[in-house]
Amino acid sequence: MSIPDKLKVLWFLPTHGDGRFLGSAEGGRKVDLGYLKQVAVAADGLGYYGVLLPTGRSCEDSWVVASALATYTEHLRFLVAVRPGLLSPSLAARMTATLDRISGGRLLINVVTGGDPVENAGDGIFLAHDERYEVTREFLDIYKRELAGEAVTTAGRHLRVEDGKLILLPHQRPHPPLYFGGSSPAGIAVAADTVDVYLTWGEPPGLVAEKVETVRAAAAKAGREVRFGIRLHVIVRDTVEEAWAAANGMISRLDDRTIQAAQAALSRQDSVGQSRMRALHGGDRTKLEISPNLWAGVGLVRGGAGTALVGDAATVAERMDEYRRVGIGTFIMSGYPHLEEAYSFGERVLPLLPLDHEAPPASADEGGLVGEMIANTTLPTRAASAS
Template sequence: MTDSSPTDSTATPANAGKFLWFLPTHGDGHHLGTTQGSREVNLGYLRQVAQAADQLGFFGVLLPTGRSCEDAWIIASALVPVTERLRFLVAVRPGLQSPTAAARMTTTLDRISNGRLLINVVTGGDPVENRGDGVFLPHDQRYEVTREFLAIYRDLLAGKQVSYAGNHLRVEESELIYLPAQTPHPPLYFGGSSAAGIDVAAETVDKYLTWGEPPAQVAEKLATVKKAADQANRTLTFGIRLHVIVRDTDTEAWAAAEKLIEHLDDETIAAAQSTMSRMDSEGQRRMAALHGGRRDQLEISPNLWAGVGLVRGGAGTALVGSPETVAQRILEYMAIGIDTFILSGYPHLEEAYHFGEKVLPLLPKDHTPPIIDKARTEQRGEVVANSTKPR
């Protein structure tokens, strides 16, 4: 899509938002950094969270990826049949998957979910975990792989035959027999705060994601990304990843925030910060800089609390307050161009109800059903010679 005003570097304010929840496939509980008040996370519990999000009217759920999580594709496949409208934001992993295998997985899950798949493109920012997965490329070269992966992956999902030879990836006469339900493919979400990551986003994806920094910092980042997209003659939309702590009053919400980290000791925080410091993710560096590993100055912006990031990698900030307060802070992010909010809270089942019942009704929403091309996706008869559809 071509931007009609490429010289404008300010993101357009969002009139309505998409609100997603989170499936805690790496654990859940009432407190961070301890087994006290912890909860067994199994398929039955994840089904409860997904069905609650579906019934409460969330747009979708994010499934995290990495060695600390259950496999997102398998969990999503198990939960699609027990939900009705909920979309599933699932990761493809350039460097870990071939683009052709990822495209086939994508088209299958999109078809069996009736167009309820969203794709999260994850390059990976932990060199230790990457090496454990067999990925030894430095930071910027991993984004080169991501760009090549997406060149192949997007064309395959659009129904094209692809021959491609890059510095890292090569395919010849590759094509899909089955096409995804959504045209030309499920929406592509992506987060990357480095220059290399922003370049990939500007050229290839649909929605750029940031973690929950204060609004002024988010606005600055969005302006940088939008300028890069303008130069590539493309338009991106923007999303943010945040935790929420919602109670009936601001005072009760702040008390709940303190309770969430009441069992954290300095040794646990130091060990977590040491582990996260090894990562070469610019986004992770920016998250850590918000609190500096200290627990005495955690409100970094009005009602924006960095306590989660003391021990959790990735998204480390939470909006804290009454329903009206949290809704107002969300509207402030919408005013700078954020239209998609990927939210979570502890425990995830209860907090889904706190937010879904008390905050979601206060917000303008864009939760329209996916558009599906039935004529393009209908399949009848057996594929001939493993190669072509029957006439």
């Protein structure tokens, strides 16, 4: 089993909303370009590898937002969704090549098949679960070949292209890295054959290990290797007790009716990954610590990633290392509110992790002012005695 030595750590841009309390407008925050710019610039300065932008009709469009924010950042990468079945592969390839070029090679691609039949119908997609993955496979074949500079003529069951090609190629060759999540057999088969990084939502480490081994074996059978990533929320504080208090505070405005309504809406999805998320807590707010320091409270009312690591910095770093030891090399983190929590995690935990991308200075000794000057005369140090 291949265990990553170094980690890529990304943050999240909350284009579907942000606030201090789940399921409540109290403490809610207006999410506009100005706020998203604050989060992106903070993530860039703190040393995150990139940011994930969500996709769907509940979100601002990820391509438009990423295009706007790329000009405000220097190193930050943008993990943006392509949606097979919503875009033609040739148009998606042109969009990809353009954004990758104008950002200087800072584009990452999240391939999203979509698991909500109601939303899919609203978008004009009326395909069964496995048929959507058939479309995804055909889409990726055309999309990757065009990004690599090929002229493509092909006719599949769902997609047909004649002399599809790019004139202006992407900055990254043969194409930006492809990320993908799908827990069903159909999804895993597509991942094994086509993508670079397989993503899972934050299940307990034992379940993640099983999924990693399943995908790795399928990829090996196809003569390929796939890297692995995980999507998690995080609540990190100076002490474990403070972190758990913050977690409980996040759901303190939730009532049972809101939870039941949210779970009913999520149950309509035919996503296997979403079903696995719901099964972790069963809608029961008394059974939320599903593994040491892994809390499923977010999933009471949020679709997609529904678990958070909860603890002090050392505890969170150790829990992340548990996932690293089962093969996870990419972590996509988030927290409420996303601006403050980008700093909380970035300042407390990032310095403890073996990153394979540039991290911020760990102390004032490395140059510049980090922290407040002491008595107008002395640079602060990384740690000081409390006595």
